[in-house]
Amino acid sequence: PYSFPVRLRKGWEMRALLSLLVALMVVTASAVMVLTGGPEAAAAPACTVDYRLNHWPGGFTADVAVTNGTAPTNSWTLTWTFGGDQVVGSAWNATVRQSGRQLSATSLAHNGSLPTGGTTSFGLQGTFHGTNEVPADFALNGVRCGDQPVPPSPSPPITTTPSPPAGCSAALVCDDFENQNGPVPNGRWMTGAANCSGTGTVSVDTAMAHSGAKSVRVDGKGGYCNHAFLGTDLSGVASGVLYGRFYVRHTTPLPAGHVTFLAAKDTADGGKDLRAGGQNQALQWNRESDDATLPNQSPAGVALSVVLPVGRWSCLEFVVDGPAGRLRTWLDSVEVPGLTADGTPTPEVDQQWLSRTGWHPALADLRLGWESYGGGDDTLWFDDVALGGSRVGC
Numbered sequence: 001p002y003s004f005p006v007r008l009r010k011g012w013e014m015r016a017l018l019s020l021l022v023a024l025m026v027v028t029a030s031a032v033m034v035l036t037g038g039p040e041a042a043a044a045p046a047c048t049v050d051y052r053l054n055h056w057p058g059g060f061t062a063d064v065a066v067t068n069g070t071a072p073t074n075s076w077t078l079t080w081t082f083g084g085d086q087v088v089g090s091a092w093n094a095t096v097r098q099s100g101r102q103l104s105a106t107s108l109a110h111n112g113s114l115p116t117g118g119t120t121s122f123g124l125q126g127t128f129h130g131t132n133e134v135p136a137d138f139a140l141n142g143v144r145c146g147d148q149p150v151p152p153s154p155s156p157p158i159t160t161t162p163s164p165p166a167g168c169s170a171a172l173v174c175d176d177f178e179n180q181n182g183p184v185p186n187g188r189w190m191t192g193a194a195n196c197s198g199t200g201t202v203s204v205d206t207a208m209a210h211s212g213a214k215s216v217r218v219d220g221k222g223g224y225c226n227h228a229f230l231g232t233d234l235s236g237v238a239s240g241v242l243y244g245r246f247y248v249r250h251t252t253p254l255p256a257g258h259v260t261f262l263a264a265k266d267t268a269d270g271g272k273d274l275r276a277g278g279q280n281q282a283l284q285w286n287r288e289s290d291d292a293t294l295p296n297q298s299p300a301g302v303a304l305s306v307v308l309p310v311g312r313w314s315c316l317e318f319v320v321d322g323p324a325g326r327l328r329t330w331l332d333s334v335e336v337p338g339l340t341a342d343g344t345p346t347p348e349v350d351q352q353w354l355s356r357t358g359w360h361p362a363l364a365d366l367r368l369g370w371e372s373y374g375g376g377d378d379t380l381w382f383d384d385v386a387l388g389g390s391r392v393g394c
Helices: 011-036 299-303
Strands: 047-056 059-068 077-081 087-092 095-099 102-106 119-127 173-175 190-192 201-205 215-220 228-233 241-250 259-265 273-279 282-287 314-321 326-331 365-372 378-388
Touching (some): 102 201, 201 228, 215 228, 215 259, 241 365, 282 326, 365 378
Antiparallel strands (some): 059 119, 077 102, 087 119, 095 102, 173 378, 190 228, 201 215, 215 378, 241 314, 259 273, 259 365, 273 282
């Protein structure tokens, strides 16, 4: 559309022509940039965290803002590791659990929805005696912050569905921990302790497993503040009647003192725990609210329970029937008479347990780990956990 004389007679005409050609080249290049979108933008990180510390000698608070860089989610868990001896005492806008130096913060009902690019925040308060640096290994729902999200494959590879653990067909929760990819259980599992935590730890173990290649290891320590658990919410799992099955292996015989390796919050008993563990070197149930035990801690009562074998995997099953107020327990598919509350008082077994009328538990969560109220270390592994409204079996 443009034409110029072949012969230019004056220098100013040449300069004008060159200026026009340069302008046309700039306009053309700009149009190309608009059409192509410029250089390819770098993929957004999976998440970013703004961890703002306010500390003073011996104490600190932290305001934590989390931005989701990947697909929208209806619930989230942020995990990280403290580099020093920080201990979290309280938190807000998230459920924060601590196991040693490992932390997890899980969303609440009002802030679980997090769209792509969305930001949420929570806070915590704690103490420390050494260093108190900003953590550097945050991960959101198991994906490290700062890592780029993996783009979807245009043609997903054909994979085989792993077989569930034996007897899991009717379970609403069936987990062999094979999908755990980090050092600490995540997903539906939270770690920490309801009361206080210290040197006890919870980790994913690839050196010991009942099935597959992974289990959860709990390094349990003696002393009240060394509680360490992994736990899951029971919402939608069972209504009134809960059947459970898990495999456990441990290294040290149950001590004479009271210990717990299973705990469940009973919302019908003031939020106190229904606990299973040991005392007098045998398995027992314990009710935190009134410290009742099943069986009675008499020689005849303890004799009706069993020891928990060491150095091998044991299958432990139980049913808690809330409406009926009853309990049953099996070890390696054999019912344990001393761990049965059937509603009829039996001398040396459940007359103490049944002396309190109106016990109808309503369990809100289930936690597996270690809780010692004095001396007593133990290392435990848990695997092939199944929970539902009917018996699963070993």
